[in-house]
Amino acid sequence: MKRTxxxxxxxxxxxxxxxxxxTHAADPLPSWNxxxxxxxxxxxxxxxxxxxxxxxxPPEERIxxxxxxxxxxxxxxxxxxxxxxxxxxxxxxxxxxxxxxKQPFKAALAGxxxxxxxxxxxxxxxxxxxxxxxxxxxxFETIVKxxxxxxxxxxxxRPYTNLVYRPMLELLEYLRTNGFKxxxxxxxxxxxxxxxxxxxxxxxxxxxxxSSIKTKFEIRDGKPVLVRLPEMDFIDDKAGKPVGIHQFIxxxxxxxxxxxxxxxxxxxxxxxxxxxRLLLLVHHTDARRxxxxxxxxxxxxxxxxxxxxxxxxxxxxxxQKDWQRVFPFDP
Amino acid sequence: MKRTxxxxxxxxxxxxxxxxxxTHAADPLPSWNxxxxxxxxxxxxxxxxxxxxxxxxPPEERIxxxxxxxxxxxxxxxxxxxxxxxxxxxxxxxxxxxxxxKQPFKAALAGxxxxxxxxxxxxxxxxxxxxxxxxxxxxFETIVKxxxxxxxxxxxxRPYTNLVYRPMLELLEYLRTNGFKxxxxxxxxxxxxxxxxxxxxxxxxxxxxxSSIKTKFEIRDGKPVLVRLPEMDFIDDKAGKPVGIHQFIxxxxxxxxxxxxxxxxxxxxxxxxxxxRLLLLVHHTDARRxxxxxxxxxxxxxxxxxxxxxxxxxxxxxxQKDWQRVFPFDP
Numbered sequence: 322m323k324r325t326x327x328x329x330x331x332x333x334x335x336x337x338x339x340x341x342x343x344t345h346a347a348d349p350l351p352s353w354n355x356x357x358x359x360x361x362x363x364x365x366x367x368x369x370x371x372x373x374x375x376x377x378x379p380p381e382e383r384i385x386x387x388x389x390x391x392x393x394x395x396x397x398x399x400x401x402x403x404x405x406x407x408x409x410x411x412x413x414x415x416x417x418x419x420x421x422x423k424q425p426f427k428a429a430l431a432g433x434x435x436x437x438x439x440x441x442x443x444x445x446x447x448x449x450x451x452x453x454x455x456x457x458x459x460x461f462e463t464i465v466k467x468x469x470x471x472x473x474x475x476x477x478x479r480p481y482t483n484l485v486y487r488p489m490l491e492l493l494e495y496l497r498t499n500g501f502k503x504x505x506x507x508x509x510x511x512x513x514x515x516x517x518x519x520x521x522x523x524x525x526x527x528x529x530x531x532s533s534i535k536t537k538f539e540i541r542d543g544k545p546v547l548v549r550l551p552e553m554d555f556i557d558d559k560a561g562k563p564v565g566i567h568q569f570i571x572x573x574x575x576x577x578x579x580x581x582x583x584x585x586x587x588x589x590x591x592x593x594x595x596x597x598r599l600l601l602l603v604h605h606t607d608a609r610r611x612x613x614x615x616x617x618x619x620x621x622x623x624x625x626x627x628x629x630x631x632x633x634x635x636x637x638x639x640x641q642k643d644w645q646r647v648f649p650f651d652p
Numbered sequence: 653m654k655r656t657x658x659x660x661x662x663x664x665x666x667x668x669x670x671x672x673x674x675t676h677a678a679d680p681l682p683s684w685n686x687x688x689x690x691x692x693x694x695x696x697x698x699x700x701x702x703x704x705x706x707x708x709x710p711p712e713e714r715i716x717x718x719x720x721x722x723x724x725x726x727x728x729x730x731x732x733x734x735x736x737x738x739x740x741x742x743x744x745x746x747x748x749x750x751x752x753x754k755q756p757f758k759a760a761l762a763g764x765x766x767x768x769x770x771x772x773x774x775x776x777x778x779x780x781x782x783x784x785x786x787x788x789x790x791x792f793e794t795i796v797k798x799x800x801x802x803x804x805x806x807x808x809x810r811p812y813t814n815l816v817y818r819p820m821l822e823l824l825e826y827l828r829t830n831g832f833k834x835x836x837x838x839x840x841x842x843x844x845x846x847x848x849x850x851x852x853x854x855x856x857x858x859x860x861x862x863s864s865i866k867t868k869f870e871i872r873d874g875k876p877v878l879v880r881l882p883e884m885d886f887i888d889d890k891a892g893k894p895v896g897i898h899q900f901i902x903x904x905x906x907x908x909x910x911x912x913x914x915x916x917x918x919x920x921x922x923x924x925x926x927x928x929r930l931l932l933l934v935h936h937t938d939a940r941r942x943x944x945x946x947x948x949x950x951x952x953x954x955x956x957x958x959x960x961x962x963x964x965x966x967x968x969x970x971x972q973k974d975w976q977r978v979f980p981f982d983p
Contacts, residue, residue, distance in 0.1 A: 381856055458898060502858075515902045525712055526902030527833075527858075536898060538891040538917055545920045547898055560869040567789060567867060567878050569900060571846045571857030586869055589876045 349495040352488040352646045358601070359643065361636040362492065365599040366499050369575065376597045380500035384574040385599075386566060386587060387493070389507035389514060389531075391580040391621040392603050393522060394485045397612045399434075400620055401481045402513050403445075405468055407432075409452035417451075426451070438619070450551035453510065454534055458547040465516045479650070482521050486603075487651065488644045489578075493522055501576070506530045506566055508558035508583055512549075530565045532557045558583045563590035580605065585626040588635065600635035602626060607641040610651065680826040683819040683977045689932070690974065692967040693823065696930040697830050700906065707928045711831035715905040716930075717897060717918060718824070720838035720845060720862075722911040722952035723934050724853060725816045726805075728943045730765075731951055732812050733844050734776075736799055738763075740783035748782075757782070769950070781882035784841065785865055789878040796847045810981070813852050817934075818982065819975045820909075824853055832907070837861045837897055839889035839914055843880075861896045863888045889914045894921035911936065916957040919966065931966035933957060938972040941982065 353359040368376040369383060390396040410420070410429045420426035425444035428436035437444065453461065474481055493503050505514060505524055511531030518524045535550040557565040563586050566574065576599040577584070577591035588600045604623065605614050615623040630637055640647065684690040699707040700714060721727040741751070741760045751757030756775035759767035768775065784792065805812055824834050836845060836855055842862030849855045866881040888896040894917050897905065907930040908915070908922035919931045935954065936945050946954040961968055971978065 381850075511899075511902070519712075527900065529902065533899065536895050538894045538921070540920070545894065545917070545924050547894060547921075563869045563876065563878060564867050568842075568864065569858065571842070571860065586876070589871070590869070590878075593876050 349498065350488065350491050352491055352644060354643055354645050356643050358636050358638045361601070362495075362599065365576065365597055366496070368597050370499050378575055378596065382572060382575065383496075383499070383501040384504065384570060384572050385496050385501045385576040386504045386506045386530075386570075386574045386578070386591065387489070388579040388581070388584045388587070389505050389509055391605065392486075392578055392584070393489050393505070394481070395611060396621045397614070397618075398475065398620075400509070401474075402509050404472065404481075405465070405513065406448050406452045408468060408472060409464070410448065413452065446553065449510075450534070453513075454549045454551040456549055458512065458536060458549060461512055461549055462516050465513055469517060477648075482517055483650065484648060485521055486644070487646050487649045489603075490522070490649070492578075493524070496576070497523065502528065504528045504530060504566075504570060504574070506557065506562050506587060508532055508556070508561075510534075511557075530557055530569045532561075560586045562587035566590065575599070577601070578603070579626070581621040581623045582626045583621075585629065588626070588630075592633070592635075600630070600633075601638060602630050602635060603638045604640060606639050607644075607647065609641075610647045611640060613641075680829065681819065681822050683822055683975060685974055685976050687974050689967050689969045692930065692932070693826075696907065696928055697827070699928050701830050709906060709927065712833075713903060713906065714827075714830070714832040715835065715901060715903050716827050716832045716907040717835045717837045717861075717901075717905045717909070717922065718820070719910040719912070719915045719918070720836050720840055722936065723817075723909055723915070724820050724836070725812070726942060727952045728945070728949075729806065729951075731840065732805075733840050735803065735812075736796070736844065737779050737783045739799060739803060740795070741779065744783065777884065780841075781865070784844075785880045785882040787880055789843065789867060789880060792843055792880055793847050796844055800848060808979075813848055814981065815979060816852055817975070818977050818980045820934075821853070821980070823909075824855070827907070828854065833859065835859045835861060835897075835901060835905070837888065837893050837918060839863055839887070839892075841865075842888075861888055861900045863892075891917045893918035897921065906930070908932070909934070910957070912952040912954045913957045914952075916960065919957070919961075923964070923966075931961070931964075932969060933961050933966060934969045935971060937970050938975070938978065940972075941978045942971060944972075 350359055368374060369378040371377055387393055390400050407429050410426055414420055414430055420430060425437055425440040425448050428440065429448060469480060469482055472481060473479060474484055477484060496503055503524055505518060505528065507514060509531050511529055511533045514529050514531055515526040518529050519526065533554045535552045535554045536547045537550055539546055539548055555561065555565065562584065566587065573594040574591045575594065575597065577588045578601045579588060580603040592598050592600050605612050607613060615627060681690055699705060700709040702708055718724055721731050738760050741757055745751055745761055751761060756768055756771040756779050759771065760779060800811060800813055803812060804810060805815055808815060827834055834855055836849060836859065838845060840862050842860055842864045845860050845862055846857040849860050850857065864885045866883045866885045867878045868881055870877055870879055886892065886896065893915065897918065904925040905922045906925065906928065908919045909932045910919060911934040923929050923931050936943050938944060946958060
């Protein structure tokens with residue numbers, strides 16, 4: 322009996338000991354076609370994890386940062402958070418009869434994207450404040466979850482959280498298996514992302530950096546609450562991304578993944594550290610399976626960053642060529 | 653040979669498997685005297701870690717937040733960061749001849765704490781901005797590290813980072829061993845803490861929440877830098893603490909540790925969640941080994957929070973009675 326137990330324990334331990342090796346033997350990135358992008362990823366991970374190697378990075382410094390819109394999930398025909406805001410305007414409109422004649426709400430209610438665009442940044446911020454503020458943080462979380470449970474993407478007719486890029490899910494998991502801590506650093510609202518990133522991406526709320534509005538602590542009827550105020554606190558985009566990374570993480574990442582000019586400074590900040598670096602841009606080149614856009618797109622414009630990436634030989638993913646599948650539901 | 657290897661493996665695995673149990677068998681909190689405080693800590697950890705138990709909390713939700721000044725290290729005769737700022741004023745004074753006649757610098761240079769106090773919050777902020785801003789984040793980190801390497805506490809004549817509370821170090825480790833993620837949530841400057849918290853407390857920079865000034869991303873001579881600006885960004889004290897917790901962690905803690913009225917809202921916010929909670933205040937009652945102060949202290953005043961803690965039966969540590977040792981160098 323004792324010997325059997327010992328043997329079973331030994332086998333169990335052997336499995337535990339060799340499981341990482343077995344995992345490595347299978348391709349950890351099956352949705353990536355063989356090519357320069359996949360090779361660059363695998364080569365970087367091999368270098369920084371090789372104990373005793375010149376490029377070894379201890380696990381606590383293996384920080385990888387990911388943009389969200391256009392990098393982990395799509396941003397067409399508009400940022401998904403804008404679709405959320407437009408839906409919220411429709412839900413709240415009966416309580417705001419004045420919106421029928423007042424921009425940007427009139428345009429939002431009419432679905433007139435051109436008129437909405439004409440209201441500019443000021444209009445969009447007004448829309449965000451009217452739909453994202455004025456409730457407690459708990460109430461907002463419920464609103465986001467309820468919307469995600471029912472809203473459908475207009476092209477794919479699926480929940481938005483189904484539309485995550487399968488190659489990037491594999492990449493997130495591959496990095497974590499190799500001791501990386503994976504972070505989102507997005508221009509999107511931090512509280513719009515946190516309710517679902519752990520389930521969908523395996524990224525816990527404390528590893529999500531994003532734009533935020535101010536909140537205020539209050540005691541309401543004896544109960545402490547945080548109330549969301551109609552005032553921007555931080556815009557985590559462009560030059561804001563290195564600021565957000567420094568504020569939240571306090572270490573310089575060794576790998577950064579983006580897809581637009583909004584990610585340029587994050588990649589520059591990451592690139593400037595000492596030692597091996599992985600800088601990667603997703604280039605949307607696949608109109609059939611997803612979308613094809615870059616220098617002219619109102620959402621996720623990729624122009625200056627594309628030139629700099631080519632000049633510095635950062636890794637550029639050609640979605641059409643490099644990704645065998647795009648979405649989890651692709652065959 | 654094979655059998656020997658199998659046996660060695662089995663033994664090694666058995667050690668690995670039972671190490672947590674062995675750790676439990678030894679007292680994980682040897683610097684805590686037996687008493688209500690220690691019992692409350694151990695009871696809470698036992699409840700939330702008991703798989704299948706009614707109070708079980710999954711590891712990802714085991715968030716514990718710690719104030720720093722007065723909770724993990726002392727705050728007398730003044731916050732250590734103020735000692736740092738005063739030393740910086742002395743170092744920088746030759747470049748600022750105007751400081752000899754200008755408050756709050758004149759008082760700082762003369763070591764006149766009464767005159768400094770009279771300059772109020774405005775004076776203290778001016779002192780902070782003059783000493784904490786105007787350089788890159790990397791340069792500031794070096795300044796902090798250099799100061800900590802040479803500065804000595806006036807009473808104990810030791811480096812400030814030697815003056816951490818040994819019972820709290822044990823508590824941090826005990827919680828982490830039991831799957832908790834330990835965070836600092838301090839009114840102190842986030843970038844004043846991050847250079848040393850990992851080494852001293854085992855708390856990595858990304859788990860430090862604190863007060864901050866604004867930073868700005870720039871390209872200087874082709875090199876991306878973050879420059880520290882003389883403008884407050886966030887004050888992580890009192891009602892700011894739940895805001896900071898929500899902003900950085902995005903989950904409600906299940907355990908909160910503080911020592912002053914500045915921690916009251918953090919404890920209230922933590923207490924209001926569902927399920928088992930551990931709320932603890934360190935009461936400084938030991939003038940011989942440390943300091944004795946509460947309702948009248950200019951640093952770390954404990955007044956309103958003490959009343960509320962007693963009323964709600966939160967755990968109050970009587971430093972003199974509950975702590976067998978205070979500092980790591982105590983016999």
